Amino acid sequence: QNAEKIKLKHGSHREGKRTDAIMQKWRGNGLGQFIHWGLYAIPGGEWNGKQYNGAAEWIRSWNEMPKPAYDSLIYKFNPVNFNADQWAAIAKDMGARYVTITTKHHDGFCLWPSKYTSYTVANSPWKKDIMKPLVDAYDKAGIDVILYFSIMDWNHPGWRYDIKTRADSIAFEGFKKFTRNQLIELLTMYPKAKGLWFDGTWDKSWIKQAKFADELEAEMRKLRPGLIIGSRFRADEYGKRHFDSNNVLMGDYEQGWERKLPNTIADVHGNDWDCVMTIPENQWGYNKAWKGHIKTSTELIEMTAKAVSLGGNFVLNFGPKGDGSIRDQEKRLALEIGDWMKVNNEAIYNCGYSGLEKQDWGYSTKKTRIDKIYMVVFNIPVSGAYRVKLPAKTAIAKSYLLADQNQVLKVEEVHTNEYFVYANPASQSKPFVIVLETKKKE
Template identity: 65%
Template sequence: APRVSINLKHGAHQLGKRTDQSMETWRNYGLGQFIHWGVYAIPGGQWNNKKYRGAAEWIRSWDGMPKDAYDNLYKQFNPKGFNAKAWAKQAKHMGAKYVILTTKHHDGFCLWPSKFTDYTIINTPYKKDIIGQLVDAYNEQNIDVYLYFSIIDWNHPGYRSVLKTEEDRKAYETFKVFTENQLTELLNAYPTTKGLWFDGTWDSAWKEQAAFADSLDSKLRKMIPGLVIGARFRPDEYGKRGFDSNGDIIGDYEQGWERKMPNHIDDVHGNDWECVMTVPENQWGYQSNWEGHIKTSNELIEMIAKAVSLDGNFVLNFGPDGQGVIRSEETQLAKEIGDWMEVNNEAIYNGSYLNWEKQDWGYYTKSRKTNKIYMIVCNVPVSGMLRVKTTDKIDVIKASLIQEPTQGVDVEIIGKNEYFIHLKSFDFKKPFVLELETKLIQ
């Protein structure tokens, strides 16, 4: 059916993927790290020996903790164990190509010395700029930095979630000025920033700000050419976020894949996308006692493979504690993922979707740089034979194991464009990667 679309002033300004170098770099990251850090790390999901059931970074919204107790936590924020270089080194070993840092979460506490509020790191006993240290440390490791910024701000007097009265509207105008000031302040202070990661944009008050958000968006993009801003930032004039009223993505990539993943290439509608994932079910900030299922490195590696095989990036969240220490479980995961990435990263970096029939053993990726084809095997069948079906006119010539290229794997032709790869060993403790050599037949 022909596309019927309405005229939007503040909808998508571009259809289809961005093709410039900055976005191409973004697309090729494969793996990223998210850091959620703020004063919520001090209570770590508990108050007065009672455990808050929700996500630890939301504890201020809980009746079980008095608001003024929360709002005074910053007076204790003095992370003696914080070492920006150590975090960056760990992320580097994990294989992260980019990091997303919470500059300010919903509570409004700023990890950088903003001059537009007193509620910042400068007024804690710690006193030093955290964001600045992290930007330098990560950049030193060649990891690109993206700044997370919550529009919701429970600390600003002009902030409203709903605009009911004239007074609300007046107050909210001061909040808009404040928001714009903070964002331009951030980009001026940290000019190596590659993108902004917006959150907390679901309030009806914000959804009425299409014109403001649109002009702020252009202003920010002018400040740093190539700046990447996902689809969580600005609403269209009908208050639609993510996708505009015509169903087109408003921003550079889809940001809806939070703690969930697409299963099929059709699920991503030809857009760039990124999955952000927590280690437990839903904890972003530090929670002292994790419970429920805690993801293993094998599960996370499979998610990385899956994301890249469907043209997305995978971002793993870390929630450092109140002393600035990354918990041992996360350190262990970073190490295990990193050890795997060290051997197999060629199947992840620059990886993209390959249009061959999906098989149960795992995921194909194809390098955008070299055109090499990889099989990331996560489930070995009891037969030890991995089915490969190519598309028409493509022959598989050879397969080799990335981790041990001399260990042969036989390729058996079983039909037209159909093969079995025979594994010699069953002793796999981790996902593994095969590279396929193919030939185009005329």
């Protein structure tokens, strides 16, 4: 397969995972928060008394909300209930260890006072920077900040979906300069930010910019050593995205797990990854009328455990309201997840793939470099017997409940490296964790 490799100028520049401390910290985060906030939070999915069926943050692209009406939302951006410390406290209580915040979504409205466009918070009634208090508050709470940035910008006159004429090309050159300026500006203004989360990079116009984007990425990485950039920033010179034409991941982690999770370790090809998830079906920005199934905290905890068990992180989205407050349903879910995390975070933080065969009772995670495996139980077997298959040359030294280490569990080896662990915890309304301390076996 290696012999088949073609020479790429703008493909991936690394094979295998990053090993530096910043990336190791990111990898061990386990749980993150996503924030989608911008002008779209003001209509909240509704215009002229009519409910929009799509994602609320896309309302501008919806014909029933005319562009001038959307554009003038800037004069209504006055989030009097915005409190950065409170947002950070909600994330902290939930157990999130990083946050990705929309500095600019597709609409082009900037939550920071960018010098390069007038479509920013500075020209809203609020006037003040939103990103600075957020970066400071989350940082103070010990939560790493990643800056979400949409390349596609519906507000910029130079943005094109494709480049077909000379006029398009001239316009897009201006747009590229603007994009570079904004990114350098963000990295300069918010030196605490650990990474960039790119979006809106799927159009032909941007896919054709392999050289420009590759050089810009190098420039950003030089400006901020250790910067984390996912696979959704650039395409290679053949237009391949996420994975280059040699099928090697571009960027530091796979950014394609959008409202879906991998099912097996083979699905993630040995790469770092995170999954971004909405609480309702597909609403990122604030939508006042959530429809359909709203995920429960148990489902979200299950997704977190599943993500970690397959070597990834789970990032849960919040869409604050136009006034800056966070809706009660989101606050309640964050608290419920946090209650579980307070007891069980040992099975989530700095954990990854355990190497164990998947069993019906749930997901197993493993601490890096420590001989501990965590069985995160979602389906309690009626028998009380939990099947566990360990990798070769390992044995169970001891087993107990994470919530109550005095409850030592009976363990029985039934075949070589194959065990039953017996647990009959009194009625459980939430998933729980069984710890396996393992040891080397001759």
